[in-house]
Amino acid sequence: MSVHQTSDVNARIARIASHLNPPIPKLEGDAPGCLTRANCRSKGAAPGFKVAILGAAGGIGQPLSMLMKINPLISVLHLYDVVNTPGVTADISHMDTGAVVRGFLGASQLEGALTGMDLVIIPAGVARKPGMTRDDLFNINAGIVKSLSEGVARFCPKALVNIISNPVNSTVPIAAEVFKKAGTYDPKRLLGVTKLDVVRANTFVAEVLGVDPRDVDVPVVGGHAGITILPLLSQVKPPSAFTPKEVEYLTDRIQNGGTEVVEAKAGAGSATLSMAFAAAKFAESCLRALRGDAGIIECAYIDSQVTEIPYFASKVRLGRGGIEEVLPLGPLNDYERESLEKAKKELASSIEKGVAFVKK
Numbered sequence: 169m170s171v172h173q174t175s176d177v178n179a180r181i182a183r184i185a186s187h188l189n190p191p192i193p194k195l196e197g198d199a200p201g202c203l204t205r206a207n208c209r210s211k212g213a214a215p216g217f218k219v220a221i222l223g224a225a226g227g228i229g230q231p232l233s234m235l236m237k238i239n240p241l242i243s244v245l246h247l248y249d250v251v252n253t254p255g256v257t258a259d260i261s262h263m264d265t266g267a268v269v270r271g272f273l274g275a276s277q278l279e280g281a282l283t284g285m286d287l288v289i290i291p292a293g294v295a296r297k298p299g300m301t302r303d304d305l306f307n308i309n310a311g312i313v314k315s316l317s318e319g320v321a322r323f324c325p326k327a328l329v330n331i332i333s334n335p336v337n338s339t340v341p342i343a344a345e346v347f348k349k350a351g352t353y354d355p356k357r358l359l360g361v362t363k364l365d366v367v368r369a370n371t372f373v374a375e376v377l378g379v380d381p382r383d384v385d386v387p388v389v390g391g392h393a394g395i396t397i398l399p400l401l402s403q404v405k406p407p408s409a410f411t412p413k414e415v416e417y418l419t420d421r422i423q424n425g426g427t428e429v430v431e432a433k434a435g436a437g438s439a440t441l442s443m444a445f446a447a448a449k450f451a452e453s454c455l456r457a458l459r460g461d462a463g464i465i466e467c468a469y470i471d472s473q474v475t476e477i478p479y480f481a482s483k484v485r486l487g488r489g490g491i492e493e494v495l496p497l498g499p500l501n502d503y504e505r506e507s508l509e510k511a512k513k514e515l516a517s518s519i520e521k522g523v524a525f526v527k528k
């Protein structure tokens with residue numbers, strides 16, 4: 169082997185090794201303008217968003233990481249967790265898709281995980297067991313979301329943030345308060361992920377109507393826990409009439425879909441696969457919006473003026489700047505109006521609890 173061939177081989181080995189044991193990237197040229205970089209990518213240009221998943225080794229994190237690795241809009245995928253990211257990263261990185269995958273383990277590597285990111289997805293935290301409410305997770309997950317949000321505020325303040333960790337009704341206000349304290353809060357860029365409620369609603373409504381769930385669109389508003397989950401069955405597309413019995417069945421099934429999975433898993437956690445699917449669809453919408461695609465509408469739990477409650481899930485139009493328009497609730501029937509009043513009470517106290525946690 170000639171000297172030239174030897175140095176080629178060494179260079180190739182070094183390149184491969186850098187993927188297997190990636191150094192914490194500094195991504196100099198990237199910071200601080202996440203938004204600027206997103207704006208630079210016009211529609212049709214080479215794809216290349218940078219996405220971080222925090223909690224990537226968990227029940228949601230692993231399948232979500234896999235789905236994100238398949239997404240052609242993503243050029244760099246950062247997987248962060250406090251355990252097991254080397255294994256998950258090595259595994260996912262063997263998939264022959266375009267995104268480069270890098271793993272980050274523990275708080276000392278959070279900076280590397282977040283620097284330069286366009287989108288940060290947060291499914292970090294503990295999950296329910298049978299008999300628990302989502303609010304029972306508050307004591308552990310509030311602190312996790314607070315510290316990860318502090319990281320976002322420091323290392324990628326312009327990134328779009330998707331919060332999955334429960335209780336979403338409180339964790340989104342927690343993240344907002346952290347960002348306010350840090351002076352980085354942009355309400356257009358913080359979204360609580362309620363897409364699983366929409367995915368479930370579409371599935372259950374399609375079963376009742378006897379149609380393909382992909383042809384159904386159910387707006388689900390309010391929040392993401394029990395009675396705060398409000399499917400607007402009067403606004404289903406395609407327009408459909410339901411009997412009072414069907415409305416009762418569907419509302420109950422959609423509101424308790426999470427509990428249905430928790431009970432079926434019997435102590436082994438909550439929805440992970442359907443959640444990863446829902447989060448991947450939601451993230452895809454966010455990235456297409458950042459790219460400049462028009463007409464991207466999703467339901468999300470956000471800082472809102474649609475009601476007097478400061479955070480509320482409803483349909484939003486996404487664009488290059490994040491949330492570009494919050495759509496009105498539209499006409500509600502008597503049943504939905506009554507349900508909305510009950511939901512608002514519970515939402516208000518969950519929000520207050522989140523805000524107080526950061527302010528204390």
Ligand SMILES: NC(=O)c1ccc[n+]([C@@H]2O[C@H](COP(=O)([O-])OP(=O)(O)OC[C@H]3O[C@@H](n4cnc5c(N)ncnc54)[C@H](O)[C@@H]3O)[C@@H](O)[C@H]2O)c1
Nearest residue numbers: 223225226227228249250292293294295332333334364443
């Ligand atoms: N929004 C929704 O619709 C929805 C749906 C399903 C689950 N969830 C919630 O998502 C969360 C995660 O669920 P799961 O089933 O993946 O749980 P899991 O326990 O399987 O995984 C959670 C992961 O988070 C990691 N983690 C814990 N602390 C962390 C920290 N400080 N930084 C980074 N990572 C950390 C854990 O190590 C673990 O790998 C739960 O709170 C659950 O209730 C929300």
Ligand SMILES: O=C(O)C[C@H](O)C(=O)O
Nearest residue numbers: 296334425426427438439
């Ligand atoms: O129900 C849970 O605890 C998890 C999640 O919020 C869900 O809706 O599946």
